[in-house]
Structure formats: structure tokens, C-alpha cells
Amino acid sequence: MTIEEIAQKLDGPFAMIAADGALALAELDLAADASVLDVGTGAGSFAIFLAARGFDVLTGEPATDTTHYAGKDWAANAEKAGVADRIRFEAFDASRMPFETGRFDAIFFFGVLHHIDESVRGAVFREVQRTLKDGGAVVFFEPRRETLEKLWTTDPGHPEAADPSAYLPDAAFAETRLQGAMMDIFIYRKAG
Numbered sequence: 001m002t003i004e005e006i007a008q009k010l011d012g013p014f015a016m017i018a019a020d021g022a023l024a025l026a027e028l029d030l031a032a033d034a035s036v037l038d039v040g041t042g043a044g045s046f047a048i049f050l051a052a053r054g055f056d057v058l059t060g061e062p063a064t065d066t067t068h069y070a071g072k073d074w075a076a077n078a079e080k081a082g083v084a085d086r087i088r089f090e091a092f093d094a095s096r097m098p099f100e101t102g103r104f105d106a107i108f109f110f111g112v113l114h115h116i117d118e119s120v121r122g123a124v125f126r127e128v129q130r131t132l133k134d135g136g137a138v139v140f141f142e143p144r145r146e147t148l149e150k151l152w153t154t155d156p157g158h159p160e161a162a163d164p165s166a167y168l169p170d171a172a173f174a175e176t177r178l179q180g181a182m183m184d185i186f187i188y189r190k191a192g
């Protein structure tokens, strides 16, 4: 199924999510067999986008998260999109990842960092640094002002966007910022 066909099958802004995701993938230029992690499954939109682009995706969120954006039926969405066989779910907390050091080529946080408690965002970035391969990259997608204003009409308590650079660990990461249609995109490449 193409991205356009998936967008017709799924509710919500999948086409915009995919457009912003495509900007990041163009910058990363990942190999087809890259090891990718999608943090914060939610409704599964970003994991579905990655799977539709041909990646085998590991995705997860904390099993204890009972907030509005967690515990969604992402698997039903993945079935509708025809990519369920390329997505594996494992519950985890990004501040204590149960993954080995140097496992991932790329880690994605689509609309997630601002939902993570500020007190553990530094720990999250340290876990990203540990679990990325040398030369690997992490991508944070955080909502632009216009996106937040739309979200606040239905969810007035939705948090403000986060600035990932405030939580960078000491080690050298090269930063690239892009502006998507829906999200600001922050890419950090670990020294290789």
C-alpha cells in the first residue's frame, strides 16, 4: 500500500505525519536493513509510516502509562495499513531502555518528548546515546505553534513543545534542525 492509500484508510493526520517523516528520512539516508526504534507508540502512526517505508520497526511505550495518548489500538491501525508484520511492540520506559548498548541505527520520538516528565528527559537522552550505534541518529519531532493551537482546541491541557537541545548529554552530537508541516524536527547524530 502506498502512503497515500494508508492515509485514506487511517483517521487523523497520517499524510502530514508521513510528510514530516519523509523529511527526516531524506536527511538520515538509512540502509534498508537499519535497526530502528520508534519511542512512544501511541496510535502507531509513526511506526506505520516507518514500516510502510520498508523498515522492520520496534516500538513501545511504558506499560504503566494510562494517559489519553497511550494504550491505543495501534495494532488495528497497522493491520488496516497492511504493515502489521513489520512492527513489533515491546513495553518500555525511554529513561530505562531494556536494549543493549549500540543496538540502533536510528531512534525516533514523534510527538513524544513533551509527554515525558521533564525530570527524566536528561536520562532519556543518555539512554539514546547508549543504545545508538556510533554514527547513528536520534530524531525528535516536536509540535509547531500552529499544531499546538489546533491540539489545544480539543485538549487544553496538552503540554508545550520541548526543546531537545536542553537535555543533550555532554558527548558530541551534531545537530540538524528542519521545519516540517506539522512538527519541528531535531536530528542529532552521534559521533561515528
Ligand SMILES: C[S@@+](CC[C@H](N)C(=O)[O-])C[C@H]1O[C@@H](n2cnc3c(N)ncnc32)[C@H](O)[C@@H]1O
Binding pocket: 039, 040, 041, 042, 043, 044, 045, 046, 047, 060, 061, 062, 065, 069, 070, 071, 092, 093, 094, 095, 109, 110, 111, 112, 115, 116, 117
Ligand atoms: C502523542 S503519543 C505519540 C504519538 C505516536 N508516536 C504516533 O505516531 O501515533 C505520546 C506517547 O509518548 C509515550 N510516552 C510517554 N512517556 C514515555 C516514556 N517515559 N517512555 C516511552 N514512551 C513514553 C506515551 O505512552 C505515548 O505513547
